[in-house]
Amino acid sequence: LPLSFAQTRLWFLEQMGGLGSTYHIPTSMRLRGELDRDALVRALDRIVARHEALRTTFAQVDGTPTQQIAPADVGFHLVEHDLRGRADAEAELRRVMSEEARAPFSLERGPLIRGRLIRMAEADHVLLVTMHHIVSDGWSMGVLTQELGALYGAFRRGAPDPLPALAIQYADFAAWQRRWVEGEVLREQADYWTRTLGGAPELLALPTDHPRPARVDHAGAMLRVELDEELTGGLKALGRRHGTTLYMTLLAGWAAVLGRLSGQDDVVIGSPTAGRGRREIEGLIGFFVNTLAVRVDLADGPTVAELLGRVKERTLGAQHHQDIPFEQVVERVAPTRSLSHGPLFQVMFAWQEMTRDGGLALPGLEMGRVGAAPAEVQAKFDLSLNLRQAGDRIVGTLTYATSLFERETVERWLGYLRRMLEQMAADEGRRVERLALLSGDERSRVLDEWNRTEAAYPGESCIHQLFEAQVERTPEATALVFEGELLTYAELNGRANRLAHHLRSLGVGPDVRVGICVERSLEMMVGLLAVLKAGGAYVPLDPSYPLDRLHYMLADSAPAVVLTQARLRDRVEHAGVPVLELDADAPAWAHRPAANRERDALTPDHLAYVIYTSGSTGRPKGVEVAHRGVVNRLAWMPAFHGLDAREVVLQKTPYSFDVSVWELFWPLAAGARLVIARPDGHRDPAYLSEVIRRERVTAVHFVPSLLGVFLEHPECAAGAALRRVVTSGEALTPELVARVGQRLPGVELHNLYGPTEAAVDVTAWKCATDGSETRVPIGRPVANTRIYLLDPAGEPVPVGVAGELHVGGVQVARGYGRRPGLTAERFTADPFGGAPGARLYRTGDLARWRPDGTIEYLGRMDHQVKVRGLRIELGEIEARLREHAAVRECVVLARQDAPGQTRLVAYVVGGETAGAEVLRAHLGQTLPEHMVPAAYVRLEALPLTPNGKLDRKA
Numbered sequence: 006l007p008l009s010f011a012q013t014r015l016w017f018l019e020q021m022g023g024l025g026s027t028y029h030i031p032t033s034m035r036l037r038g039e040l041d042r043d044a045l046v047r048a049l050d051r052i053v054a055r056h057e058a059l060r061t062t063f064a065q066v067d068g069t070p071t072q073q074i075a076p077a078d079v080g081f082h083l084v085e086h087d088l089r090g091r092a093d094a095e096a097e098l099r100r101v102m103s104e105e106a107r108a109p110f111s112l113e114r115g116p117l118i119r120g121r122l123i124r125m126a127e128a129d130h131v132l133l134v135t136m137h138h139i140v141s142d143g144w145s146m147g148v149l150t151q152e153l154g155a156l157y158g159a160f161r162r163g164a165p166d167p168l169p170a171l172a173i174q175y176a177d178f179a180a181w182q183r184r185w186v187e188g189e190v191l192r193e194q195a196d197y198w199t200r201t202l203g204g205a206p207e208l209l210a211l212p213t214d215h216p217r218p219a220r221v222d223h224a225g226a227m228l229r230v231e232l233d234e235e236l237t238g239g240l241k242a243l244g245r246r247h248g249t250t251l252y253m254t255l256l257a258g259w260a261a262v263l264g265r266l267s268g269q270d271d272v273v274i275g276s277p278t279a280g281r282g283r284r285e286i287e288g289l290i291g292f293f294v295n296t297l298a299v300r301v302d303l304a305d306g307p308t309v310a311e312l313l314g315r316v317k318e319r320t321l322g323a324q325h326h327q328d329i330p331f332e333q334v335v336e337r338v339a340p341t342r343s344l345s346h347g348p349l350f351q352v353m354f355a356w357q358e359m360t361r362d363g364g365l366a367l368p369g370l371e372m373g374r375v376g377a378a379p380a381e382v383q384a385k386f387d388l389s390l391n392l393r394q395a396g397d398r399i400v401g402t403l404t405y406a407t408s409l410f411e412r413e414t415v416e417r418w419l420g421y422l423r424r425m426l427e428q429m430a431a432d433e434g435r436r437v438e439r440l441a442l443l444s445g446d447e448r449s450r451v452l453d454e455w456n457r458t459e460a461a462y463p464g465e466s467c468i469h470q471l472f473e474a475q476v477e478r479t480p481e482a483t484a485l486v487f488e489g490e491l492l493t494y495a496e497l498n499g500r501a502n503r504l505a506h507h508l509r510s511l512g513v514g515p516d517v518r519v520g521i522c523v524e525r526s527l528e529m530m531v532g533l534l535a536v537l538k539a540g541g542a543y544v545p546l547d548p549s550y551p552l553d554r555l556h557y558m559l560a561d562s563a564p565a566v567v568l569t570q571a572r573l574r575d576r577v578e579h580a581g582v583p584v585l586e587l588d589a590d591a592p593a594w595a596h597r598p599a600a601n602r603e604r605d606a607l608t609p610d611h612l613a614y615v616i617y618t619s620g621s622t623g624r625p626k627g628v629e630v631a632h633r634g635v636v637n638r639l640a641w642m643p644a645f646h647g648l649d650a651r652e653v654v655l656q657k658t659p660y661s662f663d664v665s666v667w668e669l670f671w672p673l674a675a676g677a678r679l680v681i682a683r684p685d686g687h688r689d690p691a692y693l694s695e696v697i698r699r700e701r702v703t704a705v706h707f708v709p710s711l712l713g714v715f716l717e718h719p720e721c722a723a724g725a726a727l728r729r730v731v732t733s734g735e736a737l738t739p740e741l742v743a744r745v746g747q748r749l750p751g752v753e754l755h756n757l758y759g760p761t762e763a764a765v766d767v768t769a770w771k772c773a774t775d776g777s778e779t780r781v782p783i784g785r786p787v788a789n790t791r792i793y794l795l796d797p798a799g800e801p802v803p804v805g806v807a808g809e810l811h812v813g814g815v816q817v818a819r820g821y822g823r824r825p826g827l828t829a830e831r832f833t834a835d836p837f838g839g840a841p842g843a844r845l846y847r848t849g850d851l852a853r854w855r856p857d858g859t860i861e862y863l864g865r866m867d868h869q870v871k872v873r874g875l876r877i878e879l880g881e882i883e884a885r886l887r888e889h890a891a892v893r894e895c896v897v898l899a900r901q902d903a904p905g906q907t908r909l910v911a912y913v914v915g916g917e918t919a920g921a922e923v924l925r926a927h928l929g930q931t932l933p934e935h936m937v938p939a940a941y942v943r944l945e946a947l948p949l950t951p952n953g954k955l956d957r958k959a
């Protein structure tokens with residue numbers, strides 16, 4: 006005889022090797038009073054005789070599993086124990102129960118139902134019955150206890166078997182199911198499932214505490230769940246108003262919580278159904294239970310009422326199409342399969358309707374409960390929520406896979422479920438995404454406790470004033486070293502002041518921009534300081550950028566003056582903007598005073614610089630940063646890094662990137678020494694090793710990808726004075742951290758994180774370079790900075806859940822120059838900060854809290870990428886590429902085809918008349934070299950998703 010579909014799946018799972026006791030259905034009952042043992046044994050035998058399923062074994066015949074039914078008189082396999090008078094009887098009982106629950110079944114040899122009768126005392130017995138799921142299910146338990154009661158009662162009285170014969174048997178059902186699957190009804194049901202489950206996410210990506218094992222393991226643990234009378238009453242009332250059952254209402258709440266935890270608005274939950282929709286099979290013992298995959302749509306911000314409506318429609322649909330076995334649904338929907346998780350859904354919600362019978366009742370005996378069997382908990386899914394109604398309350402369990410989750414995490418999530426349900430019951434008009442998951446304590450922890458960063462800083466000072474104060478303290482100390490030339494603090498100050506007075510005469514003042522297009526040199530530093538001293542804001546213009554880009558930046562930032570060097574003058578002559586050559590024109594301001602300018606209208610909230618960064622819509626955008634944030638950032642540094650005046654800092658980051666800001670100004674504010682790397686030096690590990698050694702550099706910054714290159718250099722460790730390496734700009738890997746420990750023993754490694762829009766860095770972490778870190782966090786917020794991780798509705802996310810990183814506090818930039826729309830989109834009011842006028846910057850970075858309040862960076866939410874630490878909007882490259890006449894459509898991706906080596910690749914539709922060289926040259930006219938893709942691939946068409954959107958993954 007063939008197997009049913011459900012049996013076939015279980016059979017295969019068992020063949021694949023060891024499900025342990027995952028599919029055992031154990032039950033235990035305590036029988037107090039005079040037991041008629043023979044009547045009980047006869048009743049059990051009779052049940053086995055009635056139900057072919059209980060006499061069935063499974064063997065492979067010609068490669069196909071088949072059911073083999075033993076004769077009706079095989080009897081019930083009962084082992085008897087007599088523990089009367091034993092002092093350790095209770096302990097022994099527990100041991101027997103545990104053994105019974107775990108003992109394997111042989112599907113091939115049977116029996117697949119077995120039991121133990123344990124005599125504890127004259128009038129005290131324990132009956133254990135265990136069945137394998139392949140011949141039974143929860144409903145079957147009810148049938149069994151009911152029949153056992155009726156048969157025992159009759160046999161005890163000496164009466165014959167009172168039960169009517171069964172009309173059909175399980176094997177008839179299995180055969181019918183096989184035939185029925187070919188038919189029309191089934192086709193209609195199958196269509197329903199392919200329609201509703203098509204394109205569902207492969208995995209509900211819950212934030213697990215541990216990485217998902219390559220193969221599911223079934224180790225589990227269980228929490229008790231109880232919803233009190235008030236909440237239960239509230240949920241019932243809610244259901245009455247919306248025509249939903251408790252099952253639907255609870256499912257809606259569960260789906261909403263899972264959606265928030267996973268960040269997915271499309272959630273599939275498994276739900277068992279008894280599968281007993283036909284009268285003929287109601288009285289059978291057998292494996293009928295079926296699983297429905299209920300897909301809940303949380304998209305577009307439904308209200309509670311709307312969500313209930315959606316869930317109702319889905320669950321009714323699912324129930325209406327429940328005859329088709331889940332195995333068939335999986336086959337038809339054909340989701341991507343994986344050994345690491347179940348198909349279609351990984352989370353279960355089981356609602357046990359009130360059962361018809363109240364459990365086993367044997368006449369003349371008092372039924373009792375046996376303390377919970379010490380059997381291990383099996384987790385068939387990531388999470389299984391099992392609930393039922395018990396009087397005026399809802400009770401049950403939440404089982405979780407211990408390979409994925411810690412108990413505290415799941416306990417917290419249960420709290421979220423309760424709060425979600427409470428708020429749903431309280432107000433059905435609210436949008437589900439706005440309902441708060443966090444408890445008051447958790448909320449204040451993530452919003453306030455972990456953001457207690459208030460610290461004193463020179464809030465009245467501008468950047469250059471920090472330097473001027475240092476000049477007073479150590480005028481004769483060496484401030485700058487560049488290729489054998491030195492400048493003292495006093496000399497540097499004098500030169501910068503002369504130029505500052507001159508710039509002032511040219512109209513430079515608060516918020517006035519001054520372009521600066523120079524190579525790394527002493528003049529660069531003089532120029533930058535002079536702009537600040539004049540009260541203006543500098544706009545760094547990298548001389549290696551294409552003319553087109555430089556001209557765009559000049560036009561966009563509208564500087565009053567541009568500072569340059571004689572050899573670079575032609576790069577910046579544009580639309581009549583006055584140009585000063587820092588070298589050749591210096592005599593023009595030689596007569597100006599060398600003393601500091603008087604303090605004037607300039608405040609720390611005026612601009613210090615405007616740094617351009619790639620723009621997704623096709624043009625770079627200028628980030629406007631005021632003095633205050635930078636001063637705070639510089640003041641925080643020594644507290645974190647332990648920096649002091651003995652420090653020697655290498656300045657190697659191009660000044661068009663904001664990392665250069667602390668390299669340039671922190672040493673000068675602290676009396677330390679600044680070593681300026683030669684113009685092309687920052688990419689040359691041999692030069693860097695050499696200059697670090699020669700100048701006794703103590704602190705240096707690398708973006709991680711360049712740190713990797715540097716560490717490869719044989720001489721990198723020769724700089725014996727090196728004490729600190731600071732990285733930022735892209736994700737730091739544990740491998741790289743460990744390599745620093747090996748190559749540069751004793752050197753501290755600091756991982757800093759921050760966007761240009763928030764004065765360089767906003768979080769920091771001291772790495773453990775002993776190889777103990779498996780993920781490198783970005784740490785905690787710096788002084789006077791608040792970090793919020795928010796979901797799309799602007800709610801703080803729980804610990805462990807991915808949220809968009811928002812930055813608040815004094816370092817938030819003013820905005821984007823001449824881009825009020827974009828500024829309003831990315832810079833918003835801080836709803837949590839308290840301070841009036843406080844603002845937030847939305848970074849577009851995804852991150853999560855660790856339980857200890859440190860932050861882990863997870864990636865980008867958009868198409869911004871980093872290549873060698875340089876920030877690139879792929880959209881900007883695409884916009885430029887599309888301007889070429891031969892290009893119809895295009896996509897640019899950042900690919901890592903070799904580890905640690907990110908390259909840009911352009912995929913182009915059209916372009917037959919334009920080869921890679923032509924496109925490269927076209928892009929080179931407007932984009933800096935690091936934004937020009939390395940490779941060009943021609944496609945017939947761009948791959949699209951089923952709903953017509955670009956499929957970047959493909």
Ligand code: AMP
Nearest residue numbers: 733734735736757758759760761862876
């Ligand atoms: P930028 O404005 O050039 O400093 O780039 C800022 C972006 O670089 C951030 O939004 C992040 O995406 C990325 N980033 C900066 N620092 C880190 C870091 N330590 N780890 C991972 N990503 C980082």
Ligand code: MG
Nearest residue numbers: 759760761765
């Ligand atoms: Mg940065």
